[in-house]
Amino acid sequence: MNNTLLALTISLLFGMGTFLILRRDIMKVIIGFGIVSHAVNLYIVASGVFSEGKVPILEHGEHVNQGLVYNDNLANLAAGIVGPTTTAPYTEFVDPLVQALVLTAIVIGLATTAFILTLAYRIYEEYGTTDVQELRRLWG
Amino acid sequence: MSFLMQHLPILLIAIPLLMAPATILTKAYPGFQKALDIVASLVLLGLSGLLLSTVWDGGITVYEVGEFGKYGIVLVADLLSASMVVLSCLIGCMGLIYSYDYIESKSLNLTYHSLYNLMLAGINGIFLTGDIFNLFVFFEIMLLSSGALIVANETSTVTKISDKMEATMKYIVLNMLGSNVMLIAVASLYASIGSLNMADIALKVRILSEAGTMPWHIYAIGLLFIIVFGGKAAVFPLHYWLPDVHPTAPSPISAMLSGVIIKIGAYGILRILFVIFAPLKGVFGPIILVMALITVGLGATAAIGQTDVKRLLAYSSVSQIGYVFLGFGMGAIAYEAGEIAGAVLIIAASFVYLVNHALAKSMLFLTSGGIIHKAETRDMRKMGGMVDSSPVMAATFLVGAMSIGGVPPMGGFISKFMLFDAGLKSQFYLPIGIALVFAIFTLFYMFRGWILIFWGARDPQYGEYSHHGLSLLMVGPIVVLAVLVFILGIYAEPILGIANTIALQVMDPNPYIDAVLTRVIR
Numbered sequence: 068m069n070n071t072l073l074a075l076t077i078s079l080l081f082g083m084g085t086f087l088i089l090r091r092d093i094m095k096v097i098i099g100f101g102i103v104s105h106a107v108n109l110y111i112v113a114s115g116v117f118s119e120g121k122v123p124i125l126e127h128g129e130h131v132n133q134g135l136v137y138n139d140n141l142a143n144l145a146a147g148i149v150g151p152t153t154t155a156p157y158t159e160f161v162d163p164l165v166q167a168l169v170l171t172a173i174v175i176g177l178a179t180t181a182f183i184l185t186l187a188y189r190i191y192e193e194y195g196t197t198d199v200q201e202l203r204r205l206w207g
Numbered sequence: 208m209s210f211l212m213q214h215l216p217i218l219l220i221a222i223p224l225l226m227a228p229a230t231i232l233t234k235a236y237p238g239f240q241k242a243l244d245i246v247a248s249l250v251l252l253g254l255s256g257l258l259l260s261t262v263w264d265g266g267i268t269v270y271e272v273g274e275f276g277k278y279g280i281v282l283v284a285d286l287l288s289a290s291m292v293v294l295s296c297l298i299g300c301m302g303l304i305y306s307y308d309y310i311e312s313k314s315l316n317l318t319y320h321s322l323y324n325l326m327l328a329g330i331n332g333i334f335l336t337g338d339i340f341n342l343f344v345f346f347e348i349m350l351l352s353s354g355a356l357i358v359a360n361e362t363s364t365v366t367k368i369s370d371k372m373e374a375t376m377k378y379i380v381l382n383m384l385g386s387n388v389m390l391i392a393v394a395s396l397y398a399s400i401g402s403l404n405m406a407d408i409a410l411k412v413r414i415l416s417e418a419g420t421m422p423w424h425i426y427a428i429g430l431l432f433i434i435v436f437g438g439k440a441a442v443f444p445l446h447y448w449l450p451d452v453h454p455t456a457p458s459p460i461s462a463m464l465s466g467v468i469i470k471i472g473a474y475g476i477l478r479i480l481f482v483i484f485a486p487l488k489g490v491f492g493p494i495i496l497v498m499a500l501i502t503v504g505l506g507a508t509a510a511i512g513q514t515d516v517k518r519l520l521a522y523s524s525v526s527q528i529g530y531v532f533l534g535f536g537m538g539a540i541a542y543e544a545g546e547i548a549g550a551v552l553i554i555a556a557s558f559v560y561l562v563n564h565a566l567a568k569s570m571l572f573l574t575s576g577g578i579i580h581k582a583e584t585r586d587m588r589k590m591g592g593m594v595d596s597s598p599v600m601a602a603t604f605l606v607g608a609m610s611i612g613g614v615p616p617m618g619g620f621i622s623k624f625m626l627f628d629a630g631l632k633s634q635f636y637l638p639i640g641i642a643l644v645f646a647i648f649t650l651f652y653m654f655r656g657w658i659l660i661f662w663g664a665r666d667p668q669y670g671e672y673s674h675h676g677l678s679l680l681m682v683g684p685i686v687v688l689a690v691l692v693f694i695l696g697i698y699a700e701p702i703l704g705i706a707n708t709i710a711l712q713v714m715d716p717n718p719y720i721d722a723v724l725t726r727v728i729r
Contacts, residue, residue: 172390183380186379190369193368202376204367
């Protein structure tokens with residue numbers, strides 16, 4: 068049930084964002100990009116492992132693994148079980164990697180939005196309009 | 208020295224990243240700032256050469272950033288990455304030297320240096336990283352800094368600031384869309400494979416395909432990556448931003464955009480589709496082939512009618528990147544048909560094409576900056592007879608036009624000959640036939656441009672040419688690049704050897720996977 072709701076939310080946000088990106092007003096396009104990037108962020112979070120709800124911090128002195136960096140069990144994969152997995156004693160943690168990814172994506176989205184907003188303001192100053200159809204000095 | 212050798216890959220990203228704040232802090236002393244940046248970019252060029260020779264002698268170099276074991280970011284320098292880094296550092300260094308007399312001094316002192324260094328850091332990071340999310344991060348660094356550089360002020364006022372902003376808007380909006388698509392692809396890949404390391408993903412995709420349990424959405428993820436890198440490289444359905452963006456940017460930035468940044472798309476296709484999604488080559492090969500053929504035809508046909516010198520060069524870039532992708536498509540199909548030797552030959556030819564186009568086109572864009580300075584217009588119909596007053600520009604533009612058109616003895620001839628020869632050996636008669644027709648178009652539009660600008664006489668109604676010639680700082684980079692184009696034409700063995708090894712590494716990702724995966728936790 069929760070999964071279905073999450074999927075519905077993501078798809079709704081994508082739809083709204085796409086609708087706004089296709090508008091003629093630059094501001095609506097930018098807002099649409101904001102909504103789409105939030106949908107993408109939700110999508111990234113949804114791709115992690117959430118078996119139990121424990122915070123992914125190990126006790127002092129514990130080590131996850133030793134030896135080779137990559138020692139995954141590849142037999143699972145050949146049997147058709149795909150997706151991020153956790154090994155035996157650490158099954159109850161949530162996936163910390165997707166949260167790090169989302170944090171990075173949010174920060175990058177902030178920078179791009181700031182840049183494009185400044186650009187939109189300067190375009191309004193130069194052209195006197197925020198209608199993208201009026202930006203046609205390069206046409207031809 | 209051993210410190211240098213040990214930390215070579217990260218230095219190529221860290222030095223430009225450090226120079227970005229350093230050039231802001233020294234903005235009160237413009238002379239010192241310029242000297243600092245030029246020294247840094249020369250050091251970077253030297254280090255990239257050192258990296259290439261290290262990789263050539265000692266095989267794939269893996270550098271661990273931080274100690275996070277399986278989830279840590281690795282920098283992997285194989286021969287493909289190292290040679291792309293050399294290319295970006297070379298063109299970056301030349302573009303920087305050229306900018307000193309080309310960019311308006313206020314913009315140059317304030318933000319230009321730091322943005323330029325950030326762009327170099329982003330490009331080097333894209334080429335060196337071994338982590339697919341990290342690739343996205345460097346994409347964004349490169350995108351934002353290059354977007355801000357397109358609106359930098361030049362000393363000439365031929366291109367209006369409003370045009371630049373309009374072009375940047377197109378560039379940023381399309382690339383934001385591309386980066387959202389890329390994020391979706393990366394997240395889907397993580398959800399289905401459970402890893403972000405490129406070598407690990409490559410291994411697991413191969414295991415899935417050998418076991419016959421490949422989930423269908425891996426194909427969809429591969430298609431998303433084609434959209435992302437096709438958009439970066441301006442391949443057919445997503446090519447329309449390039450002819451607006453490249454001409455309006457300042458000439459050194461146009462050189463970087465056409466020389467290096469659209470090559471990122473080609474690098475991404477080689478890295479992601481040929482190394483990571485290696486078992487799916489048969490599905491993506493025909494798609495890339497068809498898109499590339501349309502791109503070749505569209506770019507060449509549109510370039511014929513252009514009257515704006517930089518727009519001509521931009522459409523030519525669209526057409527030429529089509530040839531590079533044509534090689535990728537043919538290589539993938541040939542590999543799938545079992546002709547491994549033929550596929551290696553085709554990919555090697557594509558790489559040689561990529562390098563030659565990068566050098567020749569960045570040189571042409573730098574030359575076009577000088578032409579615009581002198582004629583004070585970008586319209587070729589208002590030029591003519593420039594060969595008398597500026598013979599150096601006429602000669603270098605001719606070298607570039609010959610190389611792009613594929614006339615011996617320039618580098619472009621070697622690359623076109625290799626690509627067509629390799630394609631015919633693997634029996635791609637129809638695609639090579641179409642490409643050959645548009646190669647004649649290429650010859651026509653490049654020489655039409657040269658004749659319009661340099662031959663004949665200028666119509667008196669447009670007045671005299673200005674006395675703004677090329678200064679020494681502007682001639683130097685152009686001549687260096689022109690000489691390189693010439694050398695690659697008459698002495699092509701080294702680049703052919705490197706390209707062949709790269710093609711072997713791309714076709715057989717096992718050494719790459721082994722080098723990354725068999726590491727011990729420190």
